Structures are given as structure tokens and as C-alpha cells.
Amino acid sequence: MKMTKLVTTAMVAVSTLVLGGAIASAATYSTGGTVKFVTDTDITTPVDPLDPGEEVTPIDPTDPEKPIKPGTPGPLSIDFASPLYFGEQKVSPKDQVYPANAQPIVGGETRPNYVQVTDKRGGELGWSLQVKQNAQFETAEKNILTGAAISFENGTAVTDSESLIPSIVTKTFSLVPGADQVVMTAAEGEGAGTQLYRAGDDTTKANSVKLAVPGKTTKYKGTYETNLTWTLSDVPTNEVDPDPEA
Template structure:
């Protein structure tokens, strides 16, 4: 009997050891418990055009409607499509002037915008400007240039305004983007009038610069009315007519990023 009891007791002890040992191995993890899960967002390039912005506050969240000074009722042409786009460039109006036999300097009117009522807001002019948007992935860089396509000519008789020259002053870049500013920005330049196709490189962002919407504006609230000038020699024969020329603004990818 003792042997049986001893044997039974030993079995009970062994059983208890197995049960309690298993419970010890199955003890819960410490609280608080952690579990990692993923979150994802994927970006693709946006080909839609970007609206013009106010050059004094170039925020893409606050688009504006610029006014053509030569025809305030005419809608302004939209900018180019694509993730790298040329959104706007001001139309220059040097006003109505008296015929003179003396050297004269005329200044382009500042840029006007339409107000909330859809009418020209003449009380709040802004600087003339060109606008570029880079919505490509990363900061790949770009370059902006401008050229004058020949001399001013009269509309009726196509007479040239010989010796007349346009000069841009007080040029500067502005944005609300956190990207590094374009490293090349011309403060002042004068356009050639021979129509040879030679363009002035006026603003350029290298790799690592220029993401987002950028404006290249001429002057501030104090200087914008005298930041683009037209010099006309007094010796030049003038007709009682309107003289016109065109400017071509060109936006390109920087050479090392151009796809062949």
C-alpha cells in the first residue's frame, strides 16, 4: 500500500509540475502590447495647368485672374500643361504717349488683377511677372528665358521704332514653397531687338531647387511702376499710330534632365 501511495503521490506531483509548467509558459505579454502596421500614399505627376497667382503672395491655394492691359475684357490665355509648366507672363503696356523729338523713357503699367466682383481692381496693382510651376517628383531643375521678336512696328505702315529698347529692372523670385530658391535670377536685363532668336536666360533652378510655384516679378509695391522701361531715341521718326512687338518666354528642363 505504501508503495502505491508513494507511486500515486509521485504521479500527482509530476502531473502538477506539467500543468503549472505549461501555465507559466503561456503567461500573457506585458501591457501595453505593441503591433506595427503600414500606412501608404503614392504620388504621380500632375499634368493639369496651374492658375496664375498674385506675385506679391504666390500661393497656389489662392489663384487670381490677371488682366490684359490692352484689352481688359479679353480672357488671358491659360498656361501650358504638364508637371513643368509656364503658367503666365504679363502683357506689357507702355501707355499712350506724345510724339517727341527728345529721348524719352516710358514705363510699363503694373499688372492689374480682377477683383471678387469680376471687374478690374485698379486700386490694387501688382508687379508685372512670369510664373513657373514644377510639379515633377523631386527637385529636378529648370530654366526660364525671354526674347523680343523684332523691333516695335507701327500697325498701319509697319514702320520700325528704331533704337527702342526694353529693359527689365528689380527682378526677383518669390514663392511659398519650402524648396530652395533658384540659384540664378537676373536683377536687370535689356532685350535685343534684331529678332535673331537669341534669348536672355533670366531665371534658373539647378538640381535640388525650384520645386512648386515660382514667380519672377519686377519690383515691389514701391518700385513696380518703374521696373520695366522702354527707351526711345528722340531722333527716331514716329507715326501717330500704335506700335507693337511680341516677347517669347520659354521654360525648359535643365540639360542634364532632358530626356532624349
């Protein structure tokens, strides 16, 4: 029994020495981490043109109960463009300029009129945003508001993305019915994520989109309407001819 005890004691002592040596030479083992990104084709919701990191719900300025038209799906999308409302005006024989109402949002506040686009293709491939007034203002009875012109002022690009804003931003322009107008263009290396073009800021939002109407134009009682078509294209910057006066 003593022999057994001694042997046992010796074995314990040896085991302790071996464990002490293992602490001095720790083993290592590496593992990997993987993430894969795929194209997102979901519709992107509107964000705040004064704080692009926050979502907002725009309201139609002519009919608060009317649902806002949803944005386009796909990895390169137009998410929202403000409907322009120039108010109810008196017939006047003089030249007049009517400012568009600022963009109302849920919560009782207003924002600058704006258009929002999103590039979720992956990378910074570049794109161009243009707008066209399809035809002159007219009534349901086809009475045309001859010579009327929509103008945008104080245009600027804003984003919450780490990607650069577009290098071409047309600050001021007037629409010619039937003609395309470059609004902003992102070169390669720019424009990823959600990018916004807004007309004015919180101070100038109520006076940055205007409708000029000649006094000599005959006006008929009733509502005049026009449509704007916004087009977002995958086009390199050097293929787009921006407004030289911008």
C-alpha cells in the first residue's frame, strides 16, 4: 500500500509539471467570417431632405388624403419626387410669378421640394438624373397656358451615404416643355446609396420652385395641369451634356 501511495503521489507530481509547461505554449486556432451582398430590388422609402438619415412620409399638397405615388423598384431607383402645387391664383393681365408650396410631410411640417434616388447596384458606378416637362400647362378643355415656365432655384445635393454626392448638380434651371434637363450626375466613384436633390433649404423652401406666367396669356377659369417625367439613367458623366449655365 505504501508503494501504491508513492507511485500515485509521484504521478500526480509529474502531471502537475506537464500542465505547467502547456500554459507556456498556448495553442491557436483561426476561424473565418463571411458576408455576401446581393442586389436589393425593394422600393426605398422617402427620407428627410433636411436630415437624410431620417425617414419621412410626404403628403400630396393638393389632396392630403391621396396616397403618394410609390417609387420605382430595382437597384437604381427614383424613390420620390415632390408634386408641385402653385396654389389658387386670380386671373391677372400682368406678368406673375407663383411660388410652389413647400413639400408637406406627416406631422404638420414642410420640407423643400425634392427628388430622391437610390443606387443599390453595388459599388459606385455613376448615373444621371434628368427631368422633362412633358407638355405645357393646360385645362381639361385643352386651354393652354402659353409661355408659362417652371423654374428651380437653390438646388443642392444631400445624402446620408458615405459615398460622395454627385459632382454635377444644376443649381438653377427653367423647364422647356418637351426638353430634357440634367438635374444631377454622379461620375464613377460617386453617388452610391440614397441621394437627394432639393430646391432650397428650411429658409428658402417656399420660394425655390416657381411658375412664371405672362400677363398677355389668356387665362381661363379652371385648373391647369402638367406632368414632369424624371429619368434616372446608368450613363457615364462624360456622355451627359449638363446645362452650361448651371
